[in-house]
Amino acid sequence: xxxxxxxxxxxxxxxxxxxxxxxxxxxxxxxxxxxxxxxxxxxxxxxxxxxxxxxxxxxxxxxxxxxxxxxxxxxxxxxxxxxxxxxxxxxxxxxxxxxxxxxxxxxxxxxxxxxxxxxxxxxxxxxxxxxxxxxxxxxxxxxxxxxxxxxxxxxxxxx
Numbered sequence: 641x642x643x644x645x646x647x648x649x650x651x652x653x654x655x656x657x658x659x660x661x662x663x664x665x666x667x668x669x670x671x672x673x674x675x676x677x678x679x680x681x682x683x684x685x686x687x688x689x690x691x692x693x694x695x696x697x698x699x700x701x702x703x704x705x706x707x708x709x710x711x712x713x714x715x716x717x718x719x720x721x722x723x724x725x726x727x728x729x730x731x732x733x734x735x736x737x738x739x740x741x742x743x744x745x746x747x748x749x750x751x752x753x754x755x756x757x758x759x760x761x762x763x764x765x766x767x768x769x770x771x772x773x774x775x776x777x778x779x780x781x782x783x784x785x786x787x788x789x790x791x792x793x794x795x796x797x798x799x
Contacts, residue, residue: 694791697781704777707796708764711735714794715761719753721793724779728770732795735759739784739793751786751793774798 697710711722714736721739725732734757743750763771773779777798784793 691791694783694794697794698783700781701799702779702781702796703775704773704779704798705775707779707781708761708773708775710794710796711761711764719792721753721757721784723793723795724759724764724771724773725795725797726771726773726777727798728772732797733757733759733763733771735761737793741784741793741795748787751784751790753792 694714702710707724711724714720714722717736719737721737722735723732723739723741724735736757736759738754738757740749740752740754759771763769764773766772779796779798781794781796783791784795786792
C-alpha cells in the first residue's frame with residue numbers, strides 16, 4: 641500500500657470520526673430539549689395532582705359531617721387553613737392556619753398565611769360551642785387561592 645492510499649484511508653477515518661461526533665452532539669442537544677419539555681410537563685401534572693384533593697370541594701354543597709371529615713383530613717397541612725362559618729358564628733373560625741380573605745380578591749395579600757389558627761377540632765363536635773358543626777347541616781364550600789394560584793384554604797359556609 642502506498643503512502644497516498646494510507647493517507648486517504650486515514651483521512652476517511654478522521655472524516656467518519658468527526659461525522660460520528662457531530663451526530664452524537666446533535667442527538668444529545670435534541671434529547672436535552674426533549675428532557676426539559678418532559679420535566680416541565682411532569683411538574684405541571686404533579687401540581688395538578690397535588691391540588692385535586694382540594695378541587696373536589698370547590699363550589700360544592702356538603703353535609704356537616706363531610707365538613708368535619710375535611711377538617712380532620714387537612715388540618716395538619718402546612719400553609720393551609722380551613723374556615724367554617726356556622727349560623728351561630730357568622731364570622732367563622734379558622735383551623736390549621738389563618739388565611740387572609742379580608743382584602744379584595746385581586747390584592748397581592750389575598751390568600752396569604754397570617755399565622756396559626758385558634759380553632760380546635762373538638763369545638764366542631766361540642767353542641768354548646770358556637771363553632772359546633774351540625775352533621776346534617778348543609779355547607780357551601782369554596783377554595784381560597786393566593787396570588788400565585790396556589791390553594792391556601794377552604795371556606796365552608798353554612799346554608
